[in-house]
Amino acid sequence: MPIDNWTARARGGPAKREHALEMGADVVLDHTDPGWTERIPEALGGDGLDVVFESIGGASVGRLLDTMTPGTGRVLFYGVLDGEPAITPMDLLRRGLTLVGCGGMTDWAERVRAARADALAMAADGRVRPRIDSVLPLADAAEAHRRIENRAAVGKIILMP
Structure with a gap:
């Protein structure tokens, strides 16, 4: 399943989930549901996430690391709504993941x-x-x-x- 047709985040309840489906999402998972990350492999047909666009920060991205494609997965980090991400370089190194910072206002x-x-x-x-x-x-x-x-x-x- 192409990653660009898959939405892993639809916070805000049924109206936003329905809107994401109307806009063409194949699967919508609500990150406020406690076990949503366990449903990622099933939603992707057993594959891992290739790219995570992370704007929340805090513990959010840490929950996704084990669902990412080992060796090639990338986290594009561009926001800190809940503070600095609670991951370390070793969290990425162990899985062979890449962290890319997207910033710079200019x-x-x-x-x-x-x-x-x-x-x-x-x-x-x-x-x-x-x-x-x-x-x-x-x-x-x-x-x-x-x-x-x-x-x-x-x-x-x-x-x-």
Whole structure:
């Protein structure tokens, strides 16, 4: 099963899982379910994960290391929502995994600027369509933030003046 058609994370309940399936995911596992990592090999037909895009940090990535393809698996680390990842170089070395850090605000900003025109063109001709969760008055900004913090939004929240 191609890794780009597989989604291992859909936090936020049934609406987000359903949305991921509607968008073409073959399998959706909820990382808030205690035993979700045990279902990864079955979901991949016995294969390991080739790439993990890690934005959570903390203990999150450590739970995935044993589900990764030994010798060639890669962790692309780009966020620390729950703090520094709780893994060591030895955790990677024992499994032959590679950790790649994706960061650097200057480089990221330059890439965004370079891609902006193409992204806007794709949106204008319908090749890319954002999912709009809700449109709220600016006075409800606090509610919008609560929905985002609680991971209740399925798509973008637009605040209107």
